[in-house]
Amino acid sequence: MEKLLLLGDEAIAQAGIDAGMSGIYAYPGTPSTEIMEYVQASEEAKANAIRSIWSANEKTAMETALGMSYAGKRAMVCMKHVGLNVAADAFINAAITGANGGLLVVAADDPSMHSSQNEQDSRFYGKFALIPILEPSSQQEAYNMVVYGFQLSEEMRIPVMLRITTRLAHSRTGIKRMEARQQNELRLSSNLRQFILLPSIARKQYRELLNKQTQFEAASLASDFNHFYEHPNTKLGIVACGLAYNYLIENFDQHQVPYPLLKIGQYPLPLDLMDKLYEQCDEILILEDGYPIIEELLRGMLNKGKKIRGRMDGSLPRDGELSPVIVGQALGISQSAGGKVPELVKNRPPRLCDGCGHTDAFLALNEVLLDYGRGRVFSDIGCYTLSALEPLESINSCVDMGASITMAIGAADAGLVPAVAAIGDSTFTHSGMTGLLDAINNSSPITILILDNSTTGMTGGQTSSAYGKVEDICKGLGVSEEHIHVIKPLHKYHDENVEIIRRELAYEGVSVIIPRRECIQTLNRKMRQKAKLKVLETK
Amino acid sequence: MKKDIILAGVGGQGILSIAACIGMAALEEGMDLKQAEVHGMSQRGGAVQSHLRISTEKIASDLIPEGKADIVIAVEPMESLRYIPMLQSNGWIITSINPYNNIKDYPDIELLLKEIWKQPHYVTLDADAMSKDCGSVKAANMVILGAAAPFLGLKPESIEIAVAKIFADKGEDVIQLNLKALRSGRAYTMKNI
Ligand SMILES: Cc1ncc(C[n+]2csc(CCOP(=O)(O)OP(=O)(O)O)c2C)c(N)n1
């Protein structure tokens, strides 16, 4: 078969389609977004009726996928690393229920925080949940791991995690496909209590999970994704996980590493192979693109064994993603260096697009806040977070999705009145609604701006679960109608908008102001798609 | 044959189309390739870059090591200079001279060009004007691709096939516009080096 030129994310999506998954569930988040987008655009997926609708958040996505697994079909759930925090309750407990149909959880980490608020390592979650983890070193391996992961999940009756990082997700290469497999038939578990986590059942299930650990480890030992390379120079032994393997071999002529090398792509770790490496070599270097998880385990609390090198002893930087140069330096291999960036070159940070409605909303808010003083705007995560930077400098917080409304409640409780929350439409349905209910029950003196651009802008314009529903949700949660205002964030309505915001800030209860204007990028894309359809029609 | 290429520009300027064309041409010739893109935050008027590696041998890392790139292809002059640390000492810079000025301290274009012309090897061209001459300013990125083409070690036919494939669903007019832009960029380089 001809190779397809695919991003890592797309390879994962294509593999899911080929492996007979019946549904994919996800909430957008860089660098995982393109997995769902690929399935949504795939004719094959359409022909096979694969479910591919964005979920309201990662927890609902995880649970929906678990429901599909319950019914015996294969489901994939995708999220960025911090999404796993949101899905954690469902994720950890799904390890206790176990799977029926294959269940693959794709967690996309972002070391170096290219577009995230932290660089947490999802392998910790996998280990915490006591489930097998797959970590590819290439896009082709990612493809193969999806196919294998579904099999493993069904064989071991356990959710399997596929952990990827930004570089793998967003790097494109030629991918060889495997033969497509049929989807599973509807088939319930023979044990209809498997998914009832009442303590009496959960205890039994948990013990089963613990017992399965030896099977998981045996699978890791037998796995093609873990490989021990018997190389002659035993002064050093190297453990290279996922992508770190590529950075390592990049440093050697013909990719020939002289040291014994354990390439890791499947966890739990194959202890026999770890032991073999440890016994053979004088020192061990651990290369992990993420937190030093293996390194910390191998060192132990007291670090009294052999010399273990990695992120914890300074051989590698403690934070940030690895690179060929960083790995080469840890090996003492001299590295090339280019010239310096000329001083002339200035930074070009991301910013709100020219003409974005968020700008007009914040200009109005800024004007009103002149009366109250700065430092009272709790924001959320989305394009509007860029209003933190010049020239607007409107907001004072951005922590996790949904934290705007709830932090405003707390600050108002402490006496910061009025407090303002700014949240996007997609973020509002992701995890702002429960906070709004708290505000209502608390009668908090806060004003909430739900910045409704009818899309999930930050991640590239995916359909927002909030579309067409924002006012009704607010009313339903108990915001009184005279304190809900839809405004048009345009320069020509500036004075009007300022007046409305001023009035609601003065009101000592919950108000919701909804600046509504479609994201320009999404609007443009829709127009381009229309033009494209026209071309197709005239063909 | 192995080429390590840095593509540089500002979000929305079409460097990913350039990357896709080179990638597809390399695949057409049976080469291995890896192309790392940056998505997300940096797409909105921020600096964007992509690492593209093509080789007849197997490629290991998705990232090009610093000081190892053979070519920087830029659709914006200031962005071309940002990646000098990636470029090897005898590498080439291929860049448009058309500034994308969306920051308040954007440097004087004359100074920027002087800085580029200080580098050992470069091709600088007015891609916007050349693209306009081909029918629309929208194909400036293909002018740049054309100008870079002689340095890529790929057959001109493979690149043309790739361009036609990439723009296939946009209609015949768009394909022809882009091919014309591609050829004019190539002709410029062939005449000037
Ligand atoms: C838990 C979690 N999931 C996903 C993301 C990625 N993400 C950041 S902002 C955002 C959505 C923003 O949409 P919206 O709130 O509508 O604001 P807009 O960008 O459209 O202005 C997403 C999905 C994240 N940061 N955290």
Ligand code: SF4
């Ligand atoms: S992508 Fe849309 S919401 Fe985001 S800054 Fe641009 S116009 Fe505004």
